[in-house]
Amino acid sequence: MESGYRYQALERWLSQGICDRRWRVGERLPSVRALCHQHGVSKATVQHALRRLEAQGLVEARHRSGYFVALQLGDIEKPQPGDLIDGPRSVSVNDLLLDIMRRSAAFDLLPQHGCGDLPPGIVSLNRSIGRSLRRQRGETQHYYDEPAGVPALREQLALHHSRRGWSASADDLCITSGCQHALFLALMACCDRGDVVAVESPGFYGVLQLAEQLGLQVIEMPASMESGLDIDALEKALARWDVRACVVSPAFATPGGAVMPEPAKHRLLRLGRQHDLAIIEDDIYADTAFESPPDPLKALDTDNRVILCSSFSKSLSRDLRLGWVSGARWHDRIVHLKLVTQLAGSRYVQQGVASFMADGSLSAHLRRQRQALRANRDHLIGKLQDWPCDVRVCVPRGGLSVWVALPHHVDTLKAYRPALAEGVVITPGPLFSISDQYRNCLRISYAHPWDAPRARALEGLPRLLLRN
Amino acid sequence: MESGYRYQALERWLSQGICDRRWRVGERLPSVRALCHQHGVSKATVQHALRRLEAQGLVEARHRSGYFVALQLGDIEKPQPGDLIDGPRSVSVNDLLLDIMRRSAAFDLLPQHGCGDLPPGIVSLNRSIGRSLRRQRGETQHYYDEPAGVPALREQLALHHSRRGWSASADDLCITSGCQHALFLALMACCDRGDVVAVESPGFYGVLQLAEQLGLQVIEMPASMESGLDIDALEKALARWDVRACVVSPAFATPGGAVMPEPAKHRLLRLGRQHDLAIIEDDIYADTAFESPPDPLKALDTDNRVILCSSFSKSLSRDLRLGWVSGARWHDRIVHLKLVTQLAGSRYVQQGVASFMADGSLSAHLRRQRQALRANRDHLIGKLQDWPCDVRVCVPRGGLSVWVALPHHVDTLKAYRPALAEGVVITPGPLFSISDQYRNCLRISYAHPWDAPRARALEGLPRLLLRN
Numbered sequence: 019m020e021s022g023y024r025y026q027a028l029e030r031w032l033s034q035g036i037c038d039r040r041w042r043v044g045e046r047l048p049s050v051r052a053l054c055h056q057h058g059v060s061k062a063t064v065q066h067a068l069r070r071l072e073a074q075g076l077v078e079a080r081h082r083s084g085y086f087v088a089l090q091l092g093d094i095e096k097p098q099p100g101d102l103i104d105g106p107r108s109v110s111v112n113d114l115l116l117d118i119m120r121r122s123a124a125f126d127l128l129p130q131h132g133c134g135d136l137p138p139g140i141v142s143l144n145r146s147i148g149r150s151l152r153r154q155r156g157e158t159q160h161y162y163d164e165p166a167g168v169p170a171l172r173e174q175l176a177l178h179h180s181r182r183g184w185s186a187s188a189d190d191l192c193i194t195s196g197c198q199h200a201l202f203l204a205l206m207a208c209c210d211r212g213d214v215v216a217v218e219s220p221g222f223y224g225v226l227q228l229a230e231q232l233g234l235q236v237i238e239m240p241a242s243m244e245s246g247l248d249i250d251a252l253e254k255a256l257a258r259w260d261v262r263a264c265v266v267s268p269a270f271a272t273p274g275g276a277v278m279p280e281p282a283k284h285r286l287l288r289l290g291r292q293h294d295l296a297i298i299e300d301d302i303y304a305d306t307a308f309e310s311p312p313d314p315l316k317a318l319d320t321d322n323r324v325i326l327c328s329s330f331s332k333s334l335s336r337d338l339r340l341g342w343v344s345g346a347r348w349h350d351r352i353v354h355l356k357l358v359t360q361l362a363g364s365r366y367v368q369q370g371v372a373s374f375m376a377d378g379s380l381s382a383h384l385r386r387q388r389q390a391l392r393a394n395r396d397h398l399i400g401k402l403q404d405w406p407c408d409v410r411v412c413v414p415r416g417g418l419s420v421w422v423a424l425p426h427h428v429d430t431l432k433a434y435r436p437a438l439a440e441g442v443v444i445t446p447g448p449l450f451s452i453s454d455q456y457r458n459c460l461r462i463s464y465a466h467p468w469d470a471p472r473a474r475a476l477e478g479l480p481r482l483l484l485r486n
Numbered sequence: 487m488e489s490g491y492r493y494q495a496l497e498r499w500l501s502q503g504i505c506d507r508r509w510r511v512g513e514r515l516p517s518v519r520a521l522c523h524q525h526g527v528s529k530a531t532v533q534h535a536l537r538r539l540e541a542q543g544l545v546e547a548r549h550r551s552g553y554f555v556a557l558q559l560g561d562i563e564k565p566q567p568g569d570l571i572d573g574p575r576s577v578s579v580n581d582l583l584l585d586i587m588r589r590s591a592a593f594d595l596l597p598q599h600g601c602g603d604l605p606p607g608i609v610s611l612n613r614s615i616g617r618s619l620r621r622q623r624g625e626t627q628h629y630y631d632e633p634a635g636v637p638a639l640r641e642q643l644a645l646h647h648s649r650r651g652w653s654a655s656a657d658d659l660c661i662t663s664g665c666q667h668a669l670f671l672a673l674m675a676c677c678d679r680g681d682v683v684a685v686e687s688p689g690f691y692g693v694l695q696l697a698e699q700l701g702l703q704v705i706e707m708p709a710s711m712e713s714g715l716d717i718d719a720l721e722k723a724l725a726r727w728d729v730r731a732c733v734v735s736p737a738f739a740t741p742g743g744a745v746m747p748e749p750a751k752h753r754l755l756r757l758g759r760q761h762d763l764a765i766i767e768d769d770i771y772a773d774t775a776f777e778s779p780p781d782p783l784k785a786l787d788t789d790n791r792v793i794l795c796s797s798f799s800k801s802l803s804r805d806l807r808l809g810w811v812s813g814a815r816w817h818d819r820i821v822h823l824k825l826v827t828q829l830a831g832s833r834y835v836q837q838g839v840a841s842f843m844a845d846g847s848l849s850a851h852l853r854r855q856r857q858a859l860r861a862n863r864d865h866l867i868g869k870l871q872d873w874p875c876d877v878r879v880c881v882p883r884g885g886l887s888v889w890v891a892l893p894h895h896v897d898t899l900k901a902y903r904p905a906l907a908e909g910v911v912i913t914p915g916p917l918f919s920i921s922d923q924y925r926n927c928l929r930i931s932y933a934h935p936w937d938a939p940r941a942r943a944l945e946g947l948p949r950l951l952l953r954n
Contacts, residue, residue, distance in 0.1 A: 116822070120633065123829060136622055144619040151612040154604055154805075163805070165588060195663055199828035206699075211679060227826045231674075337622075337631070339832045354584070358695045360667035361591060364807045367832070 024059050028067040031057075036076055036087050043400030044393055047077060047085045080389075086396075106214040106235035106259055109226055109452050118434060119223055122445040125418050125463035127475040129443055139383025140335060146379070147370030154366060165357040167193025167342070168368035174375040175342055182304070183313035184326075190344045192353045193363050196336075197302045198224050200327035200343035202232075203355050205263065207348040208296035208325070209234055213262035216255060218247050220421065220450030220459070222272050222300060225265050236452055237261065243274035243412035243421050249285045256293045263296040268315050270303035273450055273461035274421030275414020283315050290323050296348065297324045302341075305333035305384055307416040308392050322346045330371070332418060332465075333384060340371060391418070394464035398476070402462075405480045418465040419445075423458060428483055430460040437482045442475050444482070492527050496535040499525075504544055504555055511868025512861060515545060515553045548857075554864070574682040574703035574727055577694050577920050586902060587691050590913040591804075593886050593931035595943040597911055607851025608803060614847070615838030622834060633825040635661025635810075636836035642843040643810055650772070651781035652794075658812045660821045661831050664804075665770045665797035666692050668811035670700075671823050672793045673731065675816040676764035677702055681730035684723060686715050688889065688918030688927070690740050690768060693733050704920055705729065711742035711880035711889050717753045724761045731764040736783050738771035741918055741929035742889030743882020751783050758791050764816065765792045770809075773801035773852055775884040776860050790814045798839070800886060800933075801852060808839060859886070862932035866944070870930075873948045886933040887913075891926060896951055898928040905950045910943050912950070 032047065041047055048056065053064045068085050071077045078088045111119075121129060136144075166172065172188035179186045194200040201224065209215065211233035217225055219238035229236045237255055240248040247266050255261060266286065268278035278286075290297045297315065304311040316326040325348060329341030340363075345352035374380055395413070398420065402409050410423040424430070430446035437444045445463075447456025460483070466472060500515065509515055516524065521532045536553050539545045546556045579587075589597060604612075634640065640656035647654045662668040669692065677683060679701035685693055687706035697704045705723055708716040715734050723729060734754065736746035746754075758765045765783065772779040784794040793816060797809030808831075813820035842848055863882070870877050870890065878891040892898070898914035905912045913931075915924025928951070934940060 120825065140622070144622060148616040148619055151616055154608070154612060195828045196830075198826075202827040224826070224829075231823060231826050336830070337832050337834060339828070339830065355699060357588065358666075358692070358699050359670040360663045360807070361692075362664075362804070362807065364805050364835070366805060 024057075025063045025066040025070070028053065028057055028059060028064065029070050032067060032071055033074075033076060036071075039404075041087045042397075043087050043403065044396030045087050045400075046083070047087065049084055087400075106237045106261075107452060109230035109234075109236050111227055111230055111452075114431070114434070115223070115449055116227075118446065118449050119227065121438075121443045122223075122449065122461075124443075125465040126472075127442050127444070127463075127466075127479075128472055130441070137383070137386070139379065139386060142379050143334065143338075143371070143374050143383075146374040146377075147367055150366045150370035150373065153369075163362035163365045163368070165353050165362065166191070167363055168365050168372065170372040171340075171368040171375075172342075174372050178375065178380075179314070179316075182311055182317065184317035186316075186344060190349070191342050192345065192349065192356060193368060194327075194329070194341040194343055194356065195339045195360070195363065196331055196341040197300065197327050197329035198228075198341075200329065200341045201225060201265070201298065201300065202228055203352045204296075204298045204325045204327055204343060204345065204348070205229070205232055205234065205265075206355055207345065207351040208298075209262050214259055216252060216261050216264040218266060218271060219453075220273055220447065220456055221265075222267065223449045225300075226452055238451060238453060239264075241271065241276060243276050243414075245282060246271050246276035246278040247282070247286070249282050249289070252286070253289060256289060256295075261293065261295060263298055264290070265298045265300060266315070267300040267303070269301055269312050270306060270414060270417030271300075272303065272417060273419055273445075274412050275303070275417035275419065276412075277312055277415070278315075283318055286315070287318055287321065287324075291321050295323065296346075299324050299326045301326050301328040302332050303417045304328070306388070306391060306418060308388050309415065311416070316344065319346065325352075333387070334371075334380065338367065338371065340367065390467065391464060394466070394468060395420070397468045397473075398462060398464045401476055407480070407484060419461045419463040422460050422462055424460075424483065426458050428458045430483060431457055433483050433485075440478070440482065442478065442482065444479070492525075493531045493534040493538070496521065496525055496527060496532065497538050500535060500539055501542075501544060504539075507872075509555045510865075511555050511871065512864030513555050513868070514551070515555065517552055554861075555868075556864075574705045574729075575920060577698035577702075577704050579695055579698050579920075582899070582902070583691070583917055584695075586914065586917050587695065589906075589911045590691075590917065590929075592911075593933040594940075595910050595912070595931075595934075595947075596940055598909070605851070605854070607847065607854060610847050611802065611806075611839070611842050611851075614842040614845075615835055618834045618838035618841065621837075631830035631833045631836070633821050633830065634659070635831055636833050636840065638840040639836040639843075640810075642840050646843065646848075647782070647784075650779055650785065652785035654784075654812060658817070659810050660813065660817065660824060661836060662795075662797070662809040662811055662824065663807045663828070663831065664799055664809040665768065665795050666696075666809075668795035668797065668809045669693060669733070669766065669768065670696055671811060671820045672764075672766045672795055672813065672816070673697070673700055673702065673733075674823055675813065675819040676766075676793070677730050682727055684720060684729050684732040686734060686739060687921075688741055688915065688924055689733075690735065691917045693768075694920055706919060706921060707732075709739065709744060711744050711882075713750060714739050714744035714746040715750070715754070717750050717757070720754070721757060724757060724763075729761065729763060731766055732758070733766045733768060734783070735768040735771070737769055737780050738774060738882060738885030739768075740771065740885060741887055741913075742880050743771075743885035743887065744880075745780055745883070746783075751786055754783070755786055755789065755792075759789050763791065764814075767792050767794045769794050769796040770800050771885045772796070774856070774859060774886060776856050777883065779884070784812065787814065793820075801855070802839075802848065806835065806839065808835065858935065859932060862934070862936060863888070865936045865941075866930060866932045869944055875948070875952060887929045887931040890928050890930055892928075892951065894926050896926045898951060899925055901951050901953075908946070908950065910946065910950065912947070 050064045077085045172191040176186040176188050214235045216237050216239050218241035239251050299315045301314050316324045325346050326344040330338050408425050411420050431448050434446050445461040447459030518532045545553045640659045644654040644656050682703045684705050684707050686709035707719050767783045769782050784792045791814050793814050794812040798806050876893050879888050899916050902914050913929040915927030
């Protein structure tokens with residue numbers, strides 16, 4: 019061991035190892051006991067060195083799990099926001115993008131791969147739904163759910179939202195068949211054919227497809243991967259065009275996990291009031307926050323013009339097909355549209371999820387899921403740092419995916435079919451726009467654990483993307 | 487005992503009793519043993535008398551249950567079909583009709599009354615869904631169902647339809663969230679705002695509400711309670727107006743259970759071809775047939791223009807929220823609309839129902855349900871015959887309701903709120919039209935058993951309806 023304090027030598031050794039990538043981002047360092055043994059030092063010395071590395075941001079302690087190599091962000095450049103397209107356009111989604119949309123909804127490089135055990139949260143959820151089925155009594159199968167959905171579930175959801183600064187009541191909420199269904203009802207309620215809708219770019223493709231089906235025009239607003247929708251650009255667009263609605267994802271927007279800062283939220287609401295906009299808030303990723311989720315835009319909505327849409331699909335299970343909408347001044351019309359287009363939802367499922375929430379199982383599930391997502395994200399970012407090309411990425415603190423910008427000669431759309439032929443589903447950038455932007459970008463998800471087959475698929479991505 | 491054969495005396499005595507309404511329609515006669523004892527005759531004599539009454543159509547034998555008073559139809563007049571309204575109209579449904587629609591969907595005079603045990607078919611269905619939930623494996627909760635729905639369920643449905651002369655394949659079917667959702671997707675796929683849709687009058691209010699929301703114009707075609715849509719009237723309307731689609735219920739149409747005769751089906755298909763119509767077939771009541779269900783119109787569709795819509799809501803459970811659509815030449819667009827508006831359905835439910843069908847449980851359930859519906863219908867018709875006014879009704883052989891025409895001074899719409907104040911939900915005639923016809927008519931359902939509270943509600947109906 020070299021001169022100086024023994025903890026300093028150990029600190030240098032560890033720091034050098036991280037620098038040389040002996041341990042990768044997200045990887046666990048040797049245990050305290052192992053380091054003591056290996057370096058012939060005391061436990062206190064090891065802990066002192068580790069705490070100093072933690073203070074430098076090189077490692078992070080995880081409760082009961084040890085020390086892990088932390089993400090180093092200084093050397094990653096961020097992708098640029100998109101361009102403002104030059105006026106409202108009608109939407110026409112081609113078949114290739116449709117195919118990509120269907121496959122990409124699973125957020126998985128290997129969508130046929132799903133295996134292993136169900137997470138304990140889902141086992142407990144399924145038990146709760148099973149109990150709810152067994153508790154059905156005479157003739158209940160003959161009646162329809164009330165149009166807004168089962169009150170017990172709406173009450174639990176109101177409580178859930180109240181922890182994020184929005185004191186909703188059960189009457190403010192309507193249960194839907196998922197968030198896409200909520201967005202559909204919202205757009206159908208507040209827009210007419212031909213109306214213009216402002217969207218984030220890059221932004222959620224589901225909204226673009228809805229606009230196409232409802233005959234709405236779309237105007238793309240640049241969105242950064244850090245702070246989301248560019249409010250300056252929106253302000254200019256509103257001055258020039260007659261925009262009816264704005265769809266926005268303030269909490270961990272797909273594709274890149276942007277979070278809208280508070281001042282931007284206030285500006286957006288002011289613009290909404292000035293231009294009589296309907297503001298449709300896609301809140302679906304809020305519960306994937308690694309720390310506490312930001313308050314929704316809806317919490318600041320004193321003007322009753324923010325329609326909040328969300329679902330359990332990202333936080334719990336896509337197979338539930340349960341979402342919700344709070345429709346502000348359009349709420350009655352939304353409930354009516356739901357009634358007329360599909361009468362009702364399944365009560366037993368709603369009752370099952372309401373019990374699952376009431377007994378604290380949802381919170382427990384979200385806690386476990388956050389830890390897993392964070393580890394998955396770190397693994398992904400660590401791998402991206404090794405790609406043999408310029409990679410720009412913004413590291414999200416929630417959501418399920420990162421937005422990766424590659425050198426301009428890369429064409430992710432062209433790489434889609436060859437990748438698919440090898441069983442790998444990539445999500446090319448152009449899916450997130452109607453103006454053929456982002457050919458050099460793609461969304462990569464960390465929703466799923468990086469087990470061996472998925473990690474191999476990730477390792478193979480640069481080859482698939484860069485070979486053209 | 488009088489002169490003549492002893493069986494003749496017994497026959498006269500029973501026949502007189504039925505005439506005097508000592509036993510009501512649908513009521514069980516005293517058992518063979520009781521009649522032997524009471525009249526001091528042999529079992530053979532009693533059976534001979536009963537068989538003679540059966541031959542006259544006065545009683546009917548039910549397997550293992552004895553002899554019941556049969557329905558006498560000779561003295562009931564049928565309601566008149568509606569009037570052809572004099573051109574296409576846009577639809578505007580008022581709040582009262584909306585309220586009625588929500589409450590009437592349960593087909594129950596006492597919608598809060600449901601109690602007692604679940605039917606064995608539903609218990610077994612719930613078990614099957616519970617098993618399907620327990621069989622979920624790792625990460626399946628992360629994936630979406632395929633857009634058209636679970637293949638195993640579509641295969642079972644194709645098999646189910648093949649028994650009715652339509653050799654569908656799983657690829658011809660798309661799973662929906664119920665029949666209303668199927669009708670919505672069908673109308674959205676084949677019509678544009680402003681298009682004209684021909685409907686039956688009286689006919690299903692759900693279609694009228696969809697037309698309102700989709701901005702479609704409606705033209706009402708008279709429909710009889712026996713044979714459904716008046717094809718002559720349709721032919722005249724098609725010659726005069728540009729009609730895009732026709733929604734029709736050939737099997738046990740609501741409100742009155744009409745069945746379209748085969749020749750009318752062929753004429754309708756010919757008209758469809760001549761005028762390039764989309765024909766939307768609402769097949770939801772087919773499985774409630776007391777005998778074997780008629781073949782669907784779709785079975786005769788050589789021109790790929792009949793969109794069949796159906797669901798399990800009337801035959802199995804409304805809380806399943808499972809329907810299906812076979813979209814003919816519009817099928818791809820329908821699947822796409824389903825994908826864009828709500829992504830997917832729940833796989834575990836579809837898998838559960840598929841097993842339930844595969845193990846024969848659906849067929850067994852339908853057999854039991856038919857018997858129950860038939861008994862419920864007979865009780866209702868028997869009661870209607872006693873009402874203190876002219877009652878016209880057509881006796882259906884399937885479906886869940888009868889259409890009752892009362893004297894012209896009766897106003898069923900006016901009776902709705904006072905009835906509701908007494909806890910009774912009536913379904914007034916004007917709900918089934920957009921032209922304020924049928925004020926003197928109402929739909930009465932026999933979907934639910936006539937237990938004491940419901941039977942009391944039925945007894946009280948004439949007072950509620952006739953007091954004005």
